[in-house]
Amino acid sequence: MLARQRQAAILEMIRQRGGVRVSQLVGRFGVSDMTIRRDLEVLAERGLVDKVHGGATLVGPGPGDEPGFAAKSLRQRAEKRAIAERAAALVEPGMAVALSAGTTTAALATLLADVRGLTVVTNSIPVSEALHQHPGADQTVVLTGGIRTPSDALTGPVAEAAISALNVDVLFLGVHGMSPRTGFTTPNLLEAGTDRCLVGAARRLVVLADHTKWETIGMATIAPLSEADVLVTDAGLPEEARDQLAGQVGELIVVGTD
Known part of the structure; x- marks a missing residue:
């Protein structure tokens, strides 16, 4: 899988779940921890995700947006x-x-x-x-x-x-x-x-x-x-x-x- 294809798949997972852990993505795509972290960095630079300790979540919510429990559990x-x-x-x-x-x-x-x-x-x-x-x-x-x-x-x-x-x-x-x-x-x-x-x-x-x-x-x-x-x-x-x-x-x- 090309990097761009993998990044698109990662973004879709985050949109569906609200957030993901690096370890989950390593297991899902069979690549190294460093590769996943680079993918998340690219997505964060494009303003598509927020990097958090150990993973990533959707970008900042508005007053009516409600992240799921799994996404919030990654933060702080x-x-x-x-x-x-x-x-x-x-x-x-x-x-x-x-x-x-x-x-x-x-x-x-x-x-x-x-x-x-x-x-x-x-x-x-x-x-x-x-x-x-x-x-x-x-x-x-x-x-x-x-x-x-x-x-x-x-x-x-x-x-x-x-x-x-x-x-x-x-x-x-x-x-x-x-x-x-x-x-x-x-x-x-x-x-x-x-x-x-x-x-x-x-x-x-x-x-x-x-x-x-x-x-x-x-x-x-x-x-x-x-x-x-x-x-x-x-x-x-x-x-x-x-x-x-x-x-x-x-x-x-x-x-x-x-």
Whole structure:
């Protein structure tokens, strides 16, 4: 296969899936890691894809564009892991917690599997799967039903009805974007409604958002910045953004990625 043909095939895979890993492309096309990285560089220079650590995704989304879970999971992996580790320290045995959909909340779920007596409410299929990988754990997992979105969230009237009957100690909320003007946002209208129900069910709101979410704006607002009791982000967040957020959220926690 010629390089141009391979690059066209790679682009089509990324369009279909939202993102791919270098290792997937090496296996698919039977070429070296370096060859695939050169192909991705060519596509990135043409403005067709965004290169990320370990792969590539579609170019930057607009307010109504929603990347799939697989594509988002390739982005800022170290930052998301550090944020999840800090968030896990806020969870104590016996608590009732809710985890919204998102790749950072999914990373948090993998760290909560051994917390005893925990009840977890979630509308996220990946979060539920991460917790169910430990069948011997002393936990209760409540997965809402609903309409599935590209981010593997369960949303809509069924999910909202289930959540409205529940009360939890803390909600860990993943977001698409955050801005002083628009608050915490998502590109999916159904998901915004379900997330607002989760916020209403929680005594405390902890938002998990890496630095790339700053001034990213989705179509629908979930909550104003001032509604967050805690915001956990990473050290990539600019100082100016930290100053603005510190004046609006209850507590701003900034983690490193070393």
